[in-house]
Amino acid sequence: MANSYDYRSVGPVDQFPQRMGRVVRMEGQEIAVFHTTDGKLYALENRSPGPKGGTIVEGIVSGEVLFDPICDWKINLADGQVLAPDSGQVRSYPVKVEDGQVSIGVPEKADGKREG
Amino acid sequence: MKLNMAREHLVVIGNGMAGVKTVENILEQAPDRYQITIVGAEPYPNYNRIQLSYVLEKSKAIEDIILNDWDWYRENGIELYTGTKVTDIDTTMKRITTDNGTLIAYDKLVLATGSTPFMLDIPGADKQGIVGFRDIKDCETMLQAADQYKKAAVIGGGLLGLEAAKGLLKLGMDVTVVHLFDDIMERQLDHTASSMLQAELETQGIKFATGKKTVAYLGDGDRVAGLQFSDGSELEAEFVVMAAGIRPNTELALAAGLEVNRGIVVDDYMRTSAPDVYAVGECNEHRGIxxxxxxxxxxxxxxxxxxLCGVETEPYAGTVMSTQLKISGVDVFSAGEFTDAPGLTVVRMHDEWRRIYKKILLRGGRIIGGVLVGDGKSAARLQQWIRTGTVMTDAIHDTLMGAVEAAGGNSVADIADEEIVCGCNGVTKKRIVDVIQERGFTTVEEIKLSTGASRSCGGCRPVVEQILKHVLGDKYDSAAAKQEGICSCTTLSKDEVVRNIKEKGLITSQEVRYALGWENEEGCSKCRPALNYYLGMIWPAEHVDERDSRFVNERMHANIQKDGTFGVVPRMYGGLTTPEDLRLIADVAVKYNVKLVKVTGGQRLDLLGIQREDVPKIWEELGMPSGYAYAKALRTVKTCVGSQFCRFGTKDSIDMGIQLEKRFERLDMPAKFKMAVNGCPRNCAESATKDLGIVGNEGAWEIYVGGNGGIKARLAELMCKVRTDEEVMEIVAAFIQYYRETANYLERTSDWIERIGLTKVIQTVVEDADSRRELVERINAALQQVKEPWRDILDNQKLKEQLFDEIQAPSGRQ
Structure with missing residues (x-):
């Protein structure tokens, strides 16, 4: 089954400062949205993959990589994968930009219900 | 290729450090010689048992101390049984039996069964809450106990006991170390060193009950509630850790009919009394030890x-024992002999003021042992000298006792090839020399990654570096520079980066990274904040602060807390406030449901537990400037009451404190910076532990610098004495600017001053009037640029939203 997503509009691009994360709340989920220097937007679950917990929205963004503010692990913004030498993964959400408007996708299940 | 069938089967009982290290050595020497099976009782791959204390104090996770992961066993074709106990060894049939009934035949058998903590066999020993400190499971039990209970006792004041005690203390427990003898660590330290160590640990918060023999565990129920001592006294304890020594695990060997004393008896090649059966590590007994x-x-x-590989080898002749305590803030080292005895020459130095004690013992002029407290810098070299029985020379004496650095050290040439340089990871000198020569390594970092040397406690790093130097010879210098890069994006040192920024006129961090050939186009979490600081320091007017390169607290000008809420600390200059301000703070705290109002150590109020979106509202309603409680900048100027009210006060310390705080607030510094002003030498505002502390005397102010009350405590040293308030302002300005210009980012004044030297600081800031004047001019230029950050954000609607407002996505489908 191909993944289908339910996209929600979260406002214009210029609400998202470059290289600084911003929190978006979507159906009780906390999502951290990052805007890179190249103008790309990424959305990750706002939860550190490291052992100490915490949030990631406050991390330093370098290119396509986010430095976790708590454990300093490197996280690939595109897919949430933690880079070597550490390992783990942060949940990622697809982002669409149309006419300067950003929307974030939540996966839709076969029965039409969204994953919680 | 040999066939599997032709290979002999080597079985190792015990998947700990001794067994696996032996296997590693075998794989290195003769990878195809044996088919190898390892059987271990714990459910983990081999981990670094000596680092369990780090796991306990939560500075490392369990994954961090794994030495050989599952892949390693697979890649080397080792058959591994974890969570499996061996129940029987049949030395005639040459096979072992495991607890699930598996029979495994061997050609060679290595026992590496380790040891178990010695447990007291006294009334109440069956109660719950009494554990050893030996494996990951014990560690987990201790971590759980710390959540549930408050009072802990550690029985045993040796190395392990003290590390366990420090770990429990860090977890918030009230810890008492119970020791049978009057002196702790009496097997490694003499009375003087032991007393100094105990005093140091007491200041850290550990309590001691020495000269106490535990005769019973108390408690009405199933759980231990306290200890009963032989002198009739008692100690309340809800949790007891046994660290009073270890017992070699010999049951299996005994049952198999091997010769066993205290441990499994082995000869100089680790052979037991049964053919083809060996014992290695803590389970054995070699020459009675x-x-x-x-x-x-x-x-x-x-x-x-x-x-086992049939390679010729010197017999094992015993080890010179050395000990280094892995407790932060305590530097204790001991090796070889340590007690005075007739016929020995003693070199001794005891500095009670600096709390340093050094004792070196010589027999016939050769170094045979020593103790270092408070200054472990030469520990690694001392250990080598003891191992090799080096003859004491003037140069060595200077290195050990004086402030003189070692003269290049030809001592590494004397280290035997097979000698272990890194005790934590078992790396020999030869291994290090080999990787340097064969793989062309030029940095300690490369050696560390490849061999593990200096990876754990780091104590041997100087020796590794000396070996590198020795092997590379002339080529070493260029190599040395290579490892000093400020982060992994560059090989340039901080000084080179700063020089280039000035010479090339680089204004933004992007320009710096581009012009200086950064490997990573947008830098990393280490260089981004550092470059932003250096640029702001060099070009105060031209550089635009890069908010996205700041750590979160400085980016948001608030302190983020572990639950994602924030803390707000407004300025209270000199710790002075008014009833009106207090009322306003109280009203705001009530209105925004502040979870906690705390008086800080810097004489002001911290409002904690604030929701992200409320932070700017609180700033607005308070209308007070930021207290910078989050910043690498001036935090507070602590003051005593001073001459306005105090009967002893000779100087108006409050007024001076307020003046200083107003003048130097908001200026970025390499690290946080704390000041204090005292009206008299009673020092109620505690100048001795501040970056800059001022003490008033009749007719003069004394200025102390480089103090620190944090992780690595350090007493401030007197920089100068001045008469007027204006002179204080000028000297302080020059000092701060000198620190801003020469310290590495994140380097506190305490470390900076030890690196630069107080004499140099005094010359530049106090004695040389020209340089002082120039420093003051530069700091004034920088101070002109500072802005009140809370107002700044409140006045910038868009920035305020971006930093503090969350976006709510509409619910339901579009």
Whole structure:
């Protein structure tokens, strides 16, 4: 089954400062949205993959990589994968930009219900 | 290729450091010689047992101390049984039986069964809450106990006991170390060193009950509630850790009919009394000694591996024991002999003011042992000298006793090839020399990644560096520069980066990274904040602060807390406030449901537990400037009451404190910066532990610098004495600017001053009037640029939203 997503509009691009994360709340989920220097937007679950917990929205963004503010692990913004030498993964959400408007996708299940 | 069938089967009982290190050595020497099976009782792959204390104090996770992961076993074709106990050894049939009934035949058998903590056999020993400190499971039990209970007792004041006690203390427990003898660590330290160590640990918060013999565990129920001592006294304890020594695990060997004393008896090649059966590590007894530290077990493993591979080897002749306490803030080292005895020459230095004690013992002019407290810098070299029995010379004496640096050190040439340099990871000198020569390594970092040397406690790093120097010879210098890069994006040192920024006129961090050939186009979490600081320091007017390169607290000008809420600390200059301000703070705290109002150590109020979106509202309603409680900048100027009210006060300390705080607030510094002003030498505002502390005397102010009350405590040193308030302002300005210009980012004044030297600081800031004037001019230029950050954000609607407002996505489908 191909993944289908339910996209929600979260406002214009210029609400998202470059290289600084911003929190978006979507159906009780906390999502951290990052805007890179190249103008790309990424959305990750706002939860550190490291052992100490915490949030990631406050991390330093370098290119396509986010430095976790708590454990300093490197996280690939595109897919949430933690880079070597550490390992783990942060949940990622697809982002669409149309006419300067950003929307974030939540996966839709076969029965039409969204994953919680 | 040999066929599997042709290979002999080597079975190792015990998947700990001794067994696996032996296997590693075998794989290195003769990878195809044996088909190898390892059977271990714990459910983990081999981990670094000596680092359990780090896991306990939560500075490392369990994954961090794994030495050989599952892949390693697979890649090397080792059959591994974890969570499996061996129940029987049949030395005639040459096979073992496991607890699930599996029979495994062997050609060679290595026992590496380790040891178990010695447990007291006294009334109440069956109660719950009494554990050893030996494996990951014990560690987990201790972590759980710390959540549920408050009072802990550690029985045993040796190395392990003290590390356990420090770990429990860090977890918030009230810890008492119970020790049978009057002196703690009496097997490694003499009375003087032991007393100094105990005093230091007491200031850290550990309590001691020495000269106490525990005769019973108290408690009405199933759980331990306290200890009863032989002198009739008692100690309340809800949790007891046994660290009073270890017992070699010999049951299996005994049952198999092997010769066992305290440990499994072995000869100089680790052979037991049964043919083709060996014992290595803590479970054995060699020449009457069962070792409980890591270095001997690695040396034994090396000898055994060579023996098993048929490589000629020197017999194992015992190990010179050395000990280094892995407790932060305490530098204690001991090796070889340490007690005065007739016929020995003693070199002794005891500095009670600096709390340093050094004692070196010589027999016939040769170094045979020593103790270092408070200054472990030469520990690694001392250990080498003891191992090799080096003859004391003037140069060595200077290195050990004086402030003189070692003269290049030809001592590494004297280290035997097979000697272990890194005790934590069992790396020999030869291994290090080999990787340098064969793989062309030029940095300690490369050696560390490849061999593990200096990876754990780091104590041997100077020796590794000396070996590198020795092997590379002339080529070393260029190599040295290579490792000093400020982060992994560049090989340039901080000084080179700063020089280039000035010479090339680089204004933004992007320009710096581009012009200086950064490997990573947008830098990393280490260089981004550092470059932003250096640029702001060099070009105060031209550089635009890069908010996205700041750590979160400085980016948001608030302190983020562990639950994602924030803390707000408004300025209270000199710790002075008014009833009106207090009322306003109280009203705001009530209105925004502040979870906690705390008086800080810097004489002001911290409002904690604030929701992200409320932070700017609170700033607005308070209308007070930021207290910078989050910043690498001036935090507070602590003051005493001073001459306005105090009967002893000779100087108006409050007024001076307020003046200083107003003048130097908001200026970025390499690290946080704390000040204090006292009206008299009673020092109620505690100048001795501040970056800059001022003490008023009749007719003069004394200025102390480089103090620190944090992780690594350091007493401030007197920089100068001045008469007028204006002179204070000028000297302080020059000092701060000198620190801003020469310190590495994140380097506190305490470390900076030890690196630069107080004499140099005094010359530049106090004695040389020209340089002082120039420093003051530069700091004034920088101070002109500072802005009140809370107002700044409140006045910038868009920035305020971006930093503090969350976006709510509409619910339901579009």
């Amino acid at each position: 069962s070792y409980g530290l890591v270095a001997p077990l690695f040396e034994q493993g090396a000898v055994l591996a060579r023996h």
